[in-house]
Amino acid sequence: MLELHAITAGYDSHAPVVRNASLTVEPGEAVGLLGPSGCGKSTLARVAALLHRPDSGTVRLDGAPVRHWRHRAPREQRTAFGVIFQQPRLSADxxxxxxxxxxxxxxxxxxxxxxxxxxxxxxxxxxxxxxxxxxxxxxxxxxxxxxxxxxxxxxxxxPRWLICDEMTAMLDASTTAALVTAVEDYRRTTGAGLLAVGHDRTLLDRWCDRTVHWETLRSRQSIVGRS
Incomplete structure (x- = not known):
């Protein structure tokens, strides 16, 4: 299981963009994280993928606490994640x-x-x-x-976990469908868990087992079933 508990994170300790957010993803589960642009969901996704150290809170992977981040994370934890970002030209050499x-x-x-x-x-x-x-x-x-x-x-x-951070935001409908299908085929054959971040409620509701609304992360998780 991937567990994030009471995460506060940002790029300036005096002005965090994520405050006291908690989220869980079960093995094999597809969870959508829905929220408007600029709300902090991408930062939380980076914390989940071990790419950004939170200011406070805990991350647990398969019951083991995460204590190090990025290249300092143990190889077995670091390589457990596959991450797809919104802008491919910024993430490709x-x-x-x-x-x-x-x-x-x-x-x-x-x-x-x-x-x-x-x-x-x-x-x-x-x-x-x-x-x-x-x-x-x-x-x-x-x-x-x-x-x-x-x-x-x-x-x-x-990887055993996929983090898709606005993966299809800049793409046309046919490419979006092809990429989502490829992710789902991989999940079916491997049992990987998925955290899909986005602001398209229709896409997340159709794609994921449940959708968590950003504004409820600090209180309770609002769940919308697959339509």
Whole structure:
């Protein structure tokens, strides 16, 4: 289980953007976090993914407390998460070809569960990238194609938890549907848990098992069933 309890976090200790927020995600569960732009939900998602140390509060992963963040987190905790951000061009190294972008986490961690070319080809097909795109760099592909590569990168270490932070906010309807389908296919085959952050209530209600409204995090979790 992924548990966040009484999290206060921000980028200035005198003006936190998240105050006393609590949230849980069960293994295999899809939880939507709904809120307006600028409310702090992305910061909470970064805390959940071990990318941002909170000012106070606790994070527990499978019952074990998280004590370190980013590169200082234990490898088994750090690599348990796959994260897809809203703006792929800000999260992708512009110098890398898409094939290297997808393989980047495997090389960084020294993990090679399958030969790199085969693993990259497998994931590219999973997210809907054709082979001719893999040799291109970010500036040579569309936002939707780049976000598909970023999703493949997030899946390459076979994470047990996925954090999708406004993953489809900048994409058209067909690409959104394709990416959501790829995430759900991965979850069905692996049992991974999902925290999907967004401001599109219709999308989150259809995608997730339950939707948590940002304004209720400090009191109780408002749950909206799948429609």
């Amino acid at each position: 512009p110098r890398l070809k898409l094939t290297d972008l997808i393989a980047e986490p495997l090389r960084a961690t020294g993990r090679q569960d399958a030969p790199l070319p085969e693993r990259v080809t497998e994931l590219a097909a999973t997210v809907g990238l054709t082979p001719d795109l893999l040799g291109r760099r970010p500036h040579e592909v569309s936002d939707g194609q780049l976000q598909r590569a970023c999703l493949a990168r997030a899946l390459v270490l076979r």
